[in-house]
Amino acid sequence: MVCPIVLYLGIPLTYAWRCIMRDGRTPAMKSRGLRVVDEFGAPPSALRAFVRVALLPVSVLLCFWYPFTRRERLTVHDVVSKTYLIRDTSVSRND
Numbered sequence: 262m263v264c265p266i267v268l269y270l271g272i273p274l275t276y277a278w279r280c281i282m283r284d285g286r287t288p289a290m291k292s293r294g295l296r297v298v299d300e301f302g303a304p305p306s307a308l309r310a311f312v313r314v315a316l317l318p319v320s321v322l323l324c325f326w327y328p329f330t331r332r333e334r335l336t337v338h339d340v341v342s343k344t345y346l347i348r349d350t351s352v353s354r355n356d
Contacts, residue, residue, distance in 0.1 A: 274314050282310035286349070296349040305344050313342035 280287040285296045285304030297313065299305045305313065316338035320327070324337045331340075339345060 270318060274317070277317075278310050278314040281305060281314065282307050291349075294349050296347055297344050298347055299344055305342065309342045309344055313338045313344050316341055 277287055281297050282305065284291075285298060290296065297305055297310075299309055304310075320337040328334045328336050335345070
């Protein structure tokens with residue numbers, strides 16, 4: 262039997278990792294015109310995308326206050342993975 266935590270966290274996080282690694286965004290991010298990039302403006306590498314997605318639950322559960330204490334407004338998972346969430350003006354929201 263598969264541990265429930267694997268089902269509840271593992272499958273969605275794997276999906277998000279693959280989407281961010283491939284396109285720099287998930288379908289929901291695409292619909293809002295958002296994209297994840299590294300410091301060079303490119304989609305994050307597999308390792309950066311993995312670190313970002315792996316730390317997402319920690320960032321949400323334990324450090325929800327952290328972006329409000331930083332001038333750049335970066336979350337913990339963005340600081341550690343050295344990624345940025347930007348507004349993608351190159352695509353229409355209706356794509």
